[in-house]
Amino acid sequence: MKSFLMALVALIVISISANLVLQKIDLSSSNASTSFGNVRISD
Amino acid sequence: MLRLFGLLALMWTLAVPSFAQEMPADTRAATGGAQNLEDIMRRQEGAKIDDSFRSDLTGDPDVAAATTDQLGTLGGASDPDLWRALRYNAADITTQVRTPAATTLMQDGGMSWLSFREGPMLKIAVYLLGGTLLLLTFFYLIRGRLRIHGEKTGRTIVRFKAFERFGHWLLASSFIVLGITGLISLFGRKVLIPAFGHETFSFLAVMSKWVHNNISWAFMVALVIIFFAWVVHNLPDRTDLRWLARAGGLFGGEHPPAKKFNAGQKLIFWSVIVLGGSISLSGLSLLFPFEINLFGHTFSTLNSWGLPNLFGLNDLPYPLSPQEEMQFAQLWHSIVSLVLTAIIFAHIYLGSVGMEGAFDAMGKGEVEEQWAREHHSIWAQEVLDEPANSKENT
Numbered sequence: 001m002k003s004f005l006m007a008l009v010a011l012i013v014i015s016i017s018a019n020l021v022l023q024k025i026d027l028s029s030s031n032a033s034t035s036f037g038n039v040r041i042s043d
Numbered sequence: 044m045l046r047l048f049g050l051l052a053l054m055w056t057l058a059v060p061s062f063a064q065e066m067p068a069d070t071r072a073a074t075g076g077a078q079n080l081e082d083i084m085r086r087q088e089g090a091k092i093d094d095s096f097r098s099d100l101t102g103d104p105d106v107a108a109a110t111t112d113q114l115g116t117l118g119g120a121s122d123p124d125l126w127r128a129l130r131y132n133a134a135d136i137t138t139q140v141r142t143p144a145a146t147t148l149m150q151d152g153g154m155s156w157l158s159f160r161e162g163p164m165l166k167i168a169v170y171l172l173g174g175t176l177l178l179l180t181f182f183y184l185i186r187g188r189l190r191i192h193g194e195k196t197g198r199t200i201v202r203f204k205a206f207e208r209f210g211h212w213l214l215a216s217s218f219i220v221l222g223i224t225g226l227i228s229l230f231g232r233k234v235l236i237p238a239f240g241h242e243t244f245s246f247l248a249v250m251s252k253w254v255h256n257n258i259s260w261a262f263m264v265a266l267v268i269i270f271f272a273w274v275v276h277n278l279p280d281r282t283d284l285r286w287l288a289r290a291g292g293l294f295g296g297e298h299p300p301a302k303k304f305n306a307g308q309k310l311i312f313w314s315v316i317v318l319g320g321s322i323s324l325s326g327l328s329l330l331f332p333f334e335i336n337l338f339g340h341t342f343s344t345l346n347s348w349g350l351p352n353l354f355g356l357n358d359l360p361y362p363l364s365p366q367e368e369m370q371f372a373q374l375w376h377s378i379v380s381l382v383l384t385a386i387i388f389a390h391i392y393l394g395s396v397g398m399e400g401a402f403d404a405m406g407k408g409e410v411e412e413q414w415a416r417e418h419h420s421i422w423a424q425e426v427l428d429e430p431a432n433s434k435e436n437t
């Protein structure tokens with residue numbers, strides 16, 4: 001039971017830190033398919 | 044009179060094009076080299092067409108007129124040639140957009156990917172997972188819970204250390220959450236939106252995506268932990284052949300001897316490692332779009348070995364556009380995940396309700412001595428030969 005609970009805690013810690021790291025290095029999959037810079041909306 | 048002739052002549056000239064339209068356009072010449080009715084019909088049926096007459100017709104700079112001549116500045120490619128080149132991804136495109144797939148303006152894979160994903164893929168999922176659950180239910184109804192046959196001793200022996208159980212539960216809990224959130228994504232448009240509406244599904248989808256993407260790391264960490272923890276006990280040997288020949292004693296007869304893991308468990312272990320590894324790899328390729336391309340290279344290697352021809356298939360598509368790489372990664376990721384999930388259903392069944400005494404191995408880390416003697420006789424003997432390992436259950 002204790003190892004199971006430890007696993008759940010690890011699961012949450014790993015997931016949240018993974019998200020923080022990915023945000024920090026500014027990696028988002030939607031950035032890979034859209035371009036934010038230099039968009040000319042009208043003349 | 045002259046007017047009448049004039050009128051007749053006019054009618055005749057107007058009528059000629061309508062004759063031409065009624066002519067069956069079934070030869071390439073009749074359409075002036077363009078696609079004909081047959082091509083269109085075949086395309087609508089989704090049949091294969093050889094459209095090289097169009098795809099190769101993208102202009103030829105070598106026969107271009109000199110730039111001082113009429114149309115010479117077009118460089119041997121007319122506007123229709125240019126559009127065809129765009130259509131078949133053969134145009135030489137430059138753009139200031141710096142994303143990897145920006146120069147592919149059209150690609151064919153998208154449609155067949157979409158129709159496979161929203162049709163056959165969902166069927167595969169339902170039949171595979173539903174079928175496995177049905178089989179397990181039947182098995183339970185026919186065989187019931189697999190009991191410990193002999194008298195229980197009340198003594199237990201240690202089977203898994205805390206760290207091993209930690210690794211197993213990290214793997215199991217992440218896998219189950221990944222499975223649920225993955226299925227939510229797969230069945231969203233076809234099932235969940237019609238059933239619960241866009242608002243509800245939007246919330247579900249955003250949550251599922253966040254959870255699925257981020258929990259994946261825990262799964263990969265756990266995969267590495269259990270690989271190193273258990274690989275030595277899962278190398279195949281001769282006891283496995285005997286175990287398999289008797290189907291593990293599942294259909295009557297004595298339990299065949301087994302070491303720490305029997306052949307069935309070794310199959311589970313290697314399925315988890317190989318399929319789980321492959322799911323991780325294709326998942327990473329989806330998480331970092333266009334960065335990890337797994338399929339184009341694989342396809343060209345398989346083609347060069349002649350493997351598809353061996354099975355009477357055409358060569359696998361190569362080269363792939365960046366989008367097609369992603370489409371194949373998605374299909375592979377889902378199908379392999381579904382197969383592993385079906386296998387894991389059987390595993391969860393046997394590790395819990397299906398077999399008396401099994402759950403304790405992962406729950407408490409200790410198993411009833413009699414269970415160990417029956418299911419893992421060789422291992423049990425080894426452990427019991429060291430007296431320190433057996434203890435009274437209090």
Ligand code: HEM
Nearest residue numbers: 214215218219308311312315387391394395401402404405
């Ligand atoms: C609630 C779900 C689960 C339960 C109740 C469960 C239960 C168990 C038990 C009792 C064992 C030890 C068997 C023994 O003592 O010999 C075990 C081993 C194992 N489990 Fe699980 N498990 C679950 C989910 C999973 C999942 C999701 C995975 C992988 C994705 C997994 C992978 C393994 C592997 C590789 C082994 C070692 C080989 C084997 O015994 O087959 N388990 N599990």
